[in-house]
Amino acid sequence: MSKLRTIALVGNPNAGKSALFNALTGARQKIANYPGVTVERKAGRITLPSGQPAELIDLPGSYGFDATSPDEEVTRKVVHGELEGEAVPDALVLVLDAANLEQHLVFAQEVIALGRPVVVALNMVDLAERDGLILDPAALEAALGVPVVPTVAVRRRGLDALLERLGDTAAHQSGDPQPHITLPERRLAARNIAKAAILSETSTRRLHTGLDRVLLNPWVGPVILFGLLFVMFQAVFAWATPFADALDGAIGAISGWVTATMPESLLRDFITEGALAGVGSVIVFLPQIVILFAFILVMESTGYMARAAFLMDRLMSGVGLSGRSFIPLLSSFACAIPGIMATRSIADPKDRLTTILIAPLMTCSARLPVYTIIIAAFIPNDSIVTGVGLQGLVLFALYVAGIVGAMAVALILRRTITAGAASGFIMELPRYQLPRLTDLLMGLWQRAWVFLRRAGTIIFAATVILWLLLSFPKAEPGESQVDASVAGTVADGLHVVLAPIGFNREISLALIPAMAAREVAVASLATTYAVDADDEEAEAEGLATTLKTRWSLPTALAFLAWFVFAPQCLSTIAVTRRETNGWKWPIVMLVYLFALAYVFAGITYWSAVALGL
Numbered sequence: 001m002s003k004l005r006t007i008a009l010v011g012n013p014n015a016g017k018s019a020l021f022n023a024l025t026g027a028r029q030k031i032a033n034y035p036g037v038t039v040e041r042k043a044g045r046i047t048l049p050s051g052q053p054a055e056l057i058d059l060p061g062s063y064g065f066d067a068t069s070p071d072e073e074v075t076r077k078v079v080h081g082e083l084e085g086e087a088v089p090d091a092l093v094l095v096l097d098a099a100n101l102e103q104h105l106v107f108a109q110e111v112i113a114l115g116r117p118v119v120v121a122l123n124m125v126d127l128a129e130r131d132g133l134i135l136d137p138a139a140l141e142a143a144l145g146v147p148v149v150p151t152v153a154v155r156r157r158g159l160d161a162l163l164e165r166l167g168d169t170a171a172h173q174s175g176d177p178q179p180h181i182t183l184p185e186r187r188l189a190a191r192n193i194a195k196a197a198i199l200s201e202t203s204t205r206r207l208h209t210g211l212d213r214v215l216l217n218p219w220v221g222p223v224i225l226f227g228l229l230f231v232m233f234q235a236v237f238a239w240a241t242p243f244a245d246a247l248d249g250a251i252g253a254i255s256g257w258v259t260a261t262m263p264e265s266l267l268r269d270f271i272t273e274g275a276l277a278g279v280g281s282v283i284v285f286l287p288q289i290v291i292l293f294a295f296i297l298v299m300e301s302t303g304y305m306a307r308a309a310f311l312m313d314r315l316m317s318g319v320g321l322s323g324r325s326f327i328p329l330l331s332s333f334a335c336a337i338p339g340i341m342a343t344r345s346i347a348d349p350k351d352r353l354t355t356i357l358i359a360p361l362m363t364c365s366a367r368l369p370v371y372t373i374i375i376a377a378f379i380p381n382d383s384i385v386t387g388v389g390l391q392g393l394v395l396f397a398l399y400v401a402g403i404v405g406a407m408a409v410a411l412i413l414r415r416t417i418t419a420g421a422a423s424g425f426i427m428e429l430p431r432y433q434l435p436r437l438t439d440l441l442m443g444l445w446q447r448a449w450v451f452l453r454r455a456g457t458i459i460f461a462a463t464v465i466l467w468l469l470l471s472f473p474k475a476e477p478g479e480s481q482v483d484a485s486v487a488g489t490v491a492d493g494l495h496v497v498l499a500p501i502g503f504n505r506e507i508s509l510a511l512i513p514a515m516a517a518r519e520v521a522v523a524s525l526a527t528t529y530a531v532d533a534d535d536e537e538a539e540a541e542g543l544a545t546t547l548k549t550r551w552s553l554p555t556a557l558a559f560l561a562w563f564v565f566a567p568q569c570l571s572t573i574a575v576t577r578r579e580t581n582g583w584k585w586p587i588v589m590l591v592y593l594f595a596l597a598y599v600f601a602g603i604t605y606w607s608a609v610a611l612g613l
């Protein structure tokens with residue numbers, strides 16, 4: 001049997017390689033309208049027109065083979081066959097952005113000069129046409145000396161022709177490697193080749209330039225960005241409420257039905273206290289998660305996200321970081337894990353390390369249930385002015401607290417352990433695109449599914465274990481079940497340390513399983529109070545109501561402050577270990593974040609007590 005042919009996708013960042021990869025293999029790699037989305041090598045299967053299967057490899061975008069960022073290194077190694085146990089790819093698909101041809105031709109020449117079988121996918125011809133740019137693929141083919149196929153990856157246009165030409169290259173004898181051409185020579189050649197390939201060009205780019213003039217304006221731009229984020233957090237509360245209430249009602253109804261129909265038993269307790277109260281208390285946050293991601297996905301696909309990075313560059317350089325760090329940090333609003341992985345596009349090792357260390361301070365979506373339940377219980381649903389709710393404002397403030405904390409830590413780190421000069425920021429701005437509804441819905445569905453899967457696996461498992469530890473040994477008559485249980489005893493121990501910052505025993509208990517995932521804190525509280533409830537009526541009342549009657553406001557605020565900082569996520573620690581190749585930095589991260597959490601929760605608690613709240 002002959003060896004499986006391998007074909008690698010190469011090109012500048014944001015050329016549409018992953019979109020092409022998804023279209024050809026049916027995979028669902030993340031694509032977004034900014035450079036540096038893909039940071040790893042990913043492989044998938046395709047079938048060539050001859051019926052022969054082949055392996056297609058998606059790679060991080062690159063500006064050149066001598067680049068230094070970790071993601072670009074992956075590309076270089078794969079293309080040169082330097083990766084262990086992997087041969088040089090049999091063919092390369094060079095993906096070029098038709099509307100940015102001159103820029104993309106600089107790296108393209110380097111790829112073609114390797115003398116290996118190459119097919120050019122002249123991608124995004126739809127966008128070029130929209131901008132009034134008509135290209136001549138034949139002229140490009142003549143100038144580059146390799147086949148050129150126009151494609152529109154996101155509309156699956158040109159895929160058959162591309163595969164056809166790829167099949168042909170199997171028969172091609174690869175050319176000889178060409179002598180090295182210097183960067184200035186390649187730049188000059190790129191301009192000439194691009195010029196020769198342009199059939200006509202009109203300037204309909206005016207609208208976009210106008211948009212950029214407003215959105216990137218140093219005064220207006222940040223106001224718009226701030227306003228957008230503000231609206232986003234208001235929406236998380238205002239729009240989600242009816243859906244969240246409906247979900248809550250449904251879960252309550254199921255719980256009531258189980259209690260009414262099942263005889264009293266351990267199994268019934270498990271279903272109502274563990275599964276429904278615990279996991280259910282997390283699932284009701286699905287609408288909030290979906291709304292948050294709808295905003296993020298729209299910002300990513302329109303091209304606004306890269307503009308936000310550009311805007312933030314000045315602020316970031318003030319604390320010794322560059323706008324390069326902005327995108328990993330922004331990804332961390334979803335989850336710190338992809339955020340930390342996205343730092344691979346940062347070339348400077350100290351910049352990268354700093355970004356990794358502060359990424360967990362960005363408010364990830366797992367904190368949303370924790371914040372929301374406390375806000376719903378303790379912050380009145382008032383409007384400050386029409387349309388501006390107090391609850392949304394508090395949520396916004398918590399996000400801001402995380403950001404300010406991260407910037408302060410970065411400032412300190414850049415003066416001490418990761419001292420060094422901030423590197424300059426280079427990032428080309430992607431063109432504006434209207435988001436496609438199907439992509440948006442698909443993206444939302446994926447996010448919702450990830451959330452529900454977490455609820456069904458890790459959150460469920462942690463809640464079950466906690467429920468077991470809470471339910472045994474059984475209490476003597478007159479004794480409270482939580483007091484009697486194993487979990488209660490453990491919590492008493494931890495409570496000694498946490499009592500000075502205003503935490504009660506239930507919080508102390510919740511923080512342990514919440515190391516698995518932050519949402520578990522909510523599930524744990526719900527389960528603990530359900531187990532503790534002495535009658536079914538008390539059991540049936542919502543978690544927010546229970547918290548309101550049992551916690552003081554200073555305790556609730558201290559709990560919020562804790563979650564702004566605390567590294568309650570083992571996966572983040574694990575990914576930090578992997579990305580920094582050792583235990584040193586994850587330990588530094590754990591220690592400093594717990595210390596900050598403790599100090600700030602304490603300050604919050606005692607200030608609130610002093611203010612008489």
Ligand SMILES: Nc1nc2c(ncn2[C@@H]2O[C@H](COP(=O)(O)OP(=O)(O)OP(=O)(O)O)[C@@H](O)[C@H]2O)c(=O)[nH]1
Pocket residue numbers: 012013014015016017018019020030031032033034035036037038039059060061062123124125126127151152153154155301433
């Ligand atoms: N209109 C249009 N948009 C496209 C086309 N191909 C890709 N896109 C969009 O361009 C953006 C970038 O696509 P990606 O596939 O993420 O680009 P990439 O080359 O993998 O980028 P990196 O992973 O950062 O190197 C996304 O928003 C895509 O939806 C195309 O042919 N036409």
Ligand SMILES: [Mg+2]
Pocket residue numbers: 017018019030031037038059060061
């Ligand atoms: Mg990609």
